Amino acid sequence: TPGAPPALEARNLVKDFRGFRATNDVTLGIREGEIHAIIGPNGAGKTTLFNLLSGFLTPTSGEVRLFGERIDTLAPHAVVRRGLSRSFQISSVFPTMTVRDNVLVALQSPTRLPGQFWSRLSALDALGERADRILADVGLGSAHARLAADLSHGEKRQLEIGISLTQEPRVLLLDEPTSGMGSEGIARVTGLVRQVAQGRTVVLVEHNMSVVAELADRITVLQYGAVLASGAYDDVRRDPRVIEAYLGD
Ligand code: ADP
Numbered sequence: 001t002p003g004a005p006p007a008l009e010a011r012n013l014v015k016d017f018r019g020f021r022a023t024n025d026v027t028l029g030i031r032e033g034e035i036h037a038i039i040g041p042n043g044a045g046k047t048t049l050f051n052l053l054s055g056f057l058t059p060t061s062g063e064v065r066l067f068g069e070r071i072d073t074l075a076p077h078a079v080v081r082r083g084l085s086r087s088f089q090i091s092s093v094f095p096t097m098t099v100r101d102n103v104l105v106a107l108q109s110p111t112r113l114p115g116q117f118w119s120r121l122s123a124l125d126a127l128g129e130r131a132d133r134i135l136a137d138v139g140l141g142s143a144h145a146r147l148a149a150d151l152s153h154g155e156k157r158q159l160e161i162g163i164s165l166t167q168e169p170r171v172l173l174l175d176e177p178t179s180g181m182g183s184e185g186i187a188r189v190t191g192l193v194r195q196v197a198q199g200r201t202v203v204l205v206e207h208n209m210s211v212v213a214e215l216a217d218r219i220t221v222l223q224y225g226a227v228l229a230s231g232a233y234d235d236v237r238r239d240p241r242v243i244e245a246y247l248g249d
Pocket of ligand 1 (some may be wrong): 018020021040041044045046047
């Protein structure tokens with residue numbers, strides 16, 4: 001919709017760590033429904049920006065807005081309640097629980113509204129059905145009874161994405177979803193990201209440029225904590241400053 005606020009927006013975002021500026025006046029808009037990749041060399045500030053956008057870090061100055069409303073002043077669970085959810089690069093699954101129980105626990109997370117919580121407790125069957133649907137959606141239907149600890153690296157990522165989906169996010173943030181994977185895992189997770197992006201907005205930090213090329217509608221390139229370029233994938237990858245920054249890395 002023309003004139004609609006971006007799904008997620010950073011305005012003049014700054015983050016200082018003891019005098020070191022890790023995020024330097026970042027302004028960017030993520031449009032509703034797009035897959036947006038944040039890329040850049042090591043140390044460029046991708047993780048810091050990701051943490052600022054998801055409410056896990058408080059900016060030194062500047063604003064983060066979700067569908068036009070400020071969220072940088074809210075606690076992480078309140079941000080989740082407004083429709084933004086993230087997966088963690090460091091695994092957030094309970095290793096000694098089954099795959100299905102991990103999803104069931106997440107479905108009963110206290111970040112949900114109290115009313116939803118009680119109505120779900122009174123409808124455990126519905127909860128189980130939802131868990132099974134999410135597991136099928138992330139390709140873990142036949143793995144439901146396995147212990148999370150026994151999953152492969154790629155399957156753990158699938159489970160983490162499934163856990164994020166329990167919060168019914170309108171905007172999903174994925175931190176390096178394919179890191180540490182072989183080509184088979186990369187292909188599986190890439191397909192999964194494309195699938196979960198249907199009907200929602202996805203922001204991902206990603207190192208693998210062929211994954212970026214395959215998934216991203218638009219990209220933002222960070223360098224020294226600042227936005228070097230942002231726009232349609234095909235435009236940004238031809239930007240001479242972007243080519244120079246990567247060749248010089
Ligand atoms: P990227 O994810 O692009 O590799 P990061 O956001 O992790 O970059 O880091 C950007 C810069 O900020 C790095 O120089 C890093 O050392 C620094 N940095 C990140 N987090 C902290 C912190 N908690 N304290 C001090 N410096 C930090």
